[in-house]
Amino acid sequence: MYARLTLLEIDTMRISATDAVEMFRREILPDLHKQPGYAGVLVMSTPEGNGALVSFWETAEAAEAGAPTGFYPEVLERYMTIFRSPPGRERYEVAFSELPAVASS
Incomplete structure (x- = not known):
C-alpha cells in the first residue's frame, strides 16, 4: 500500500477549516472514490x-496516476482560491499502520 501526503493551508478569511473539510467530503470525495487503486483517506485540520x-493507494502507480495531469491538478485548479499557498505533496510506501476507528462527523 502507498500513501500520498498533501500539506495545505486554507485561507480562513475566505472559508473556515470546518467548511473546507465539508466541501472536500461533498465535492471531492465522490470523485476520489472513482480513482483506480484508491483505498481511503485521512483528512486532518x-x-x-x-x-x-x-x-x-493499492500501488505506487495508482498513487501517482493523477499527479502530473488528471485528477489532482484539476482539483487544485478548481479550489485554488481557498488556499493560502499551493499545497505540497509527497508519496510514501506504507511500512506499518494501526489506525483507530473514528466516527464520521
Whole structure:
C-alpha cells in the first residue's frame, strides 16, 4: 500500500477549516472514490486552516496516476482560491499502520 501526503493551508478569511473539510467530503470525495487503486483517506485540520490529507493507494502507480495531469491538478485548479499557498505533496510506501476507528462527523 502507498500513501500520498498533501500539506495545505486554507485561507480562513475566505472559508473556515470546518467548511473546507465539508466541501472536500461533498465535492471531492465522490470523485476520489472513482480513482483506480484508491483505498481511503485521512483528512486532518486545525481551526487556523492548516491541513493534511493522507490518501491511501493499492500501488505506487495508482498513487501517482493523477499527479502530473488528471485528477489532482484539476482539483487544485478548481479550489485554488481557498488556499493560502499551493499545497505540497509527497508519496510514501506504507511500512506499518494501526489506525483507530473514528466516527464520521
